[in-house]
Amino acid sequence: MMPTLDFAALMGIGAVACYMAGLLFRDQIVLRLLILIGSAFYIVYYSIAAEAPLWTAIAGTLGITAANLWGLGALLLSRRPSAVPMRQRGIREAMGGMEPGLFRRLMRSGEEMRAGGPIQMTDENARPGALWFLVSGRARLMKGGRAGWLEGPCFVGEVSWLTGSPASAEVTALPGAVLVRWERAELRRLVRRSLRLETALEAAIAVDMARKVSQGRPSLEGEAAGPGGDAAA
């Protein structure tokens, strides 16, 4: 006949099993939820395993639970679109819906502005000092003495940001345009600290560049817009 396990032993086994299973997962939400359940089992176990509750062990497990809950809360919060301030939600959407927590970090190092007058964002043949996002409004392009137009939302200076090459045109935001400006060195420091943020920003730029390539170059005075395409290839 199989030996029977008492309730306390079952709680102990349940706790260990949950901890083990949790730590096998890479998904941090699953990991933390299982650890949370495991900790609950541990607390029950420590309460009933001996004649008197093992208060030190219970306090320790409560400490672990609190830290885990804090981490879980921060994780869930960073994925909630509502974590993004109302006025920035449109910018996030325009950028393609980056993970809210990463977007907030990105925006903390950016400067939002509305152009009261013309604001020069890039200069032809010079490396831009900033990465820009034209949230809405228009910008004027000047290249080789010819003018063209850009309509937001789109990044400006993104090729230089990715390759370090000089900008190929002067781009000036027109009055009324809504912009975000990231100073180059500061943004570089920020993304160096977070590979996830760097990758997310690059992914947002990829979609933007693909759109530009697909739609063709901006029309310049005296000509129709030309086709773009995968033949950036």
Added chain:
Amino acid sequence: MLEALPLPTVILYVAVGLYVMGFLFRNQIVLRALVLTGSSCYVIYYYIVSETPLWDAIIATGLIMASTAYGLINLLLSRSRLAVPWAQLPVLEAMTTFGRIEPGLFRSLMKAGSLRSATEETPLTQEGVPPEALVFLVSGGMRIRKGDVDIVLPGPCFIGEVGWMLGTPASADVHAAEGAEYVLWPRETLRRTIRANPRLETALDALVAHDMARKVAAAAPKARAASADAGSDAAQAAE
């Protein structure tokens, strides 16, 4: 003055402290390393706290340590080139000439595609038709035909990346030149793969961003030399 705490109690506090710190971190390597160290302290504690070692607790903690170590090793492996099969290393090296991708994600990406060698000129995209696959040219050349233009360009680079991202038709006929090596991901298979792994989608998009930026930056001086006209970083993308 504080009384000196007994050694087992100190070790227990350290163990709990390490667990607490571990769960405050979002970085999984730090989290697991701290839990592993904390578990080691627990094992020592259970060994010395009473006259005879508490074997049940030691075994239980050992099991937790084993799963933590397994997860940690998996994490570290996924960031190491050791995770990449030898035959796929040239592909990873070609990709990292312009971007970067975690080796573990690269493996997941490669599982959805197939590495091929063109024994003859092989069509990859057709002008005006949305590409059915995303292609990465590892080595060798590609022939691009569009209108009167017929040029051969070298890899490594993506082909069909705009169509992949936006579902738009290709703007040129592109063929893999004879002898070219390339990876081909059928559109639907890749779509399913990244749907199951959003980190992979972001990593792939970031790689594509670097590739497109490089192409645009390379195209700009040529365009200038030819007195072409589109402008700005933003506009370069269209050149």
